Amino acid sequence: MDRNTEPESAPISTRRRRSIVTMTETQLLSIDLSLMSTEMFPSVAENEKHSPGTTITEKEAGPSTENDQEKGKGPNNDIPVTPIPKYLSGAKLWIVITCVIVVAWLMFLDSSIIVPAIPAITDEFHSLQDIGWYGSAYHVSNAAFQPLTGKIYRYFSSKWSFFVFLVLFEIGSLVCGATPSSLILIMGRVIAGIGSAGMMSGGLTIIAGSVPLEKRPALMGLVIGLANSGSVCGPVLGGVLTDYANWRWTFYINLPIGGVVLLFLAWCEIPDQVPKPSPMAVIAKLHTYLDFTGFSLCAGAAVSFLTALELGGNEYAFNSPTMIGLFCGSAVALVTFLAWNYRKGDDGLIPSSMAGKRPVWSAAATNFTFVGSAMIQIYLLPLYILPGSTRRHAGPERDQRFAKHLVTASFRLRRRRARDGSLWNYSICNLSLANVLVTLQVAVTDRKPD
Structure with missing residues (x-):
């Protein structure tokens, strides 16, 4: 018999050394997070190898007893084991959730x-020509900085x-x-838009790190x-504050509410489930971590395109040299960004492996159409079908048309998601119906906007 061949009568402990130890779902999640962090930050994982609470392998942990291996308690060869993720619970969890809700509401x-x-603003500053920028400046800066917030x-x-x-959002409001x-x-509005770019995505990121996977859909x-x-509530509060x-005060209202949230955030402990490098290490090589080249190209494309849409038909004709230059510049910047992002791969501003997934780009297209429909309701509907209303009445008259559906849609879809397992059918039907209804709302009257 070959001496290297393991006989059938070998001790159970010897044979079990080659088997994978059965693990719970929590341990597998810990292993997955550890492997992810090692792939993303290999140098950090190496530097923190001997720090408390980091990955431990069999060689580092030392030999284990035979009884431990027989019971499945000993370390397995080359399988990293990390501590169980620390999630929030009780009062701490609900304080964090409340802060996220208030910030998203703001x-x-x-x-x-x-x-x-x-x-009232245009009357005070005699700036009727700037009326479009009061809303657009906020959304343009938000769109331009949105991809960078993910890297941050x-x-x-x-x-x-x-x-x-x-x-940043509070400074912009001030x-x-x-x-x-x-x-000014x-x-x-530009500063507030930059701040708001990271508020919703950051809130959802905080929720993902604060609770286990099975609780995230309900809280989100x-x-x-x-x-x-x-x-x-925006048009209602805006009308009341403007009239009385x-x-x-439509901007000052953000300051006390946001200030209270900042106090609670400074006190709360919010865990990060994925290990991250030290801030000073990132700042030292900030240009490589955040991909400023990709951000400049992406932001340039977004700003040029949205500026052209804002100015076209109002200050400039769409066939004017200015409009043609903005559209062409936006297209060139977009193509250059796509090529650069493809070259960078997963280190780019938008990871290629993520952007190529069908759920990601289809959800982005769905959100694009939804926001377009919502902006029609918010900005243009009062001008067409609410003649003679005061500012404090325009909001409620508009809100009664769709407020109930807007607020309750998320809760209904969450219950249907748990029951049916998919949201795509509901998204397609609801968004298609919303666009048809918006078109009909404008078509039912021949009155032109003031």
Whole structure:
């Protein structure tokens, strides 16, 4: 018999050394997170090899007893074992969830509260030519910085990244409220838009790190459902504040609410389930971690395209050299960004492996059509079918048409998702119906907007 061949009568402990130890679902999740962090940050994993709470292999842990291996307690060859993820519970969890809901609600509120205040703003600054930029500046900066926020949350602490974005949003609101001119107001809207770019994505990232996987859908549905009420309350609060106080309070209202949230965020402990490098190590090579080249190309394409849509037909004809230059510049920047992002692979601004997945790009297309429909409701509907309304009445008259569906949709879809396992059929039907109804709402009247 070959001496290297293991006989059938070998001890059970010897044969079990080659078998994989049965693991629970929590241990497998820990292994997956450890492997992910090792692939993303190999140098960090190497530096933290001997730190408390890091990956331990069999060679580092030392030999285990035969009894431990027989019971499945000993370490397995080359299988990293990390501590069980620490999640939040009780009062700490609900404080964090409440902070995320309030911040998301403020973001949705700020996108619509300015609508009834625009006439008062243009009357004070005599800036009718800037009316389109009061809303567009916020959304353009939000869209331009949105891809970069994902990189920031990948390499920096979720808690403090979320904190900084909220501070930027508060600074933008302060600038808008204290503005002496229309130009400064637009600059404040840009700052607020940059801050809001990381507020919703950061809130969902915090939820994902605070609770186990099976609890995330319910809490995310709760956050999105309650946050959507902000866009419903925006015109109501904006009209009341403009009529009974001053239009500047449509921005000042964000300061006390956001300030309270900042105090709670500074006190709360928010875990990061994926290990991240030290902030100083990232800052030292910030240009490689955040891909500023890709961000510049992506932001340039978005800003050029949205600026062309804003100016076209109002200040410039669509066939004018300015419009042609903006559209061509946007197209060139977009093609260059796609080529650069493909070259960078998963280190690019938008990871190629993620962008190529059908659920990702189809969800992005769905959100594109949904937001377009929502903006028609928020900005244009009062001008067409609400003649003679005061600013404080325009919001409620508009809200009664779709507020109930907007707030409750997230909760209903969450229950259907748990029952049916898919949301695609509901998304297709609901969004198609919404676009048809918006078209009919404009077609039922021949009155032109004021």
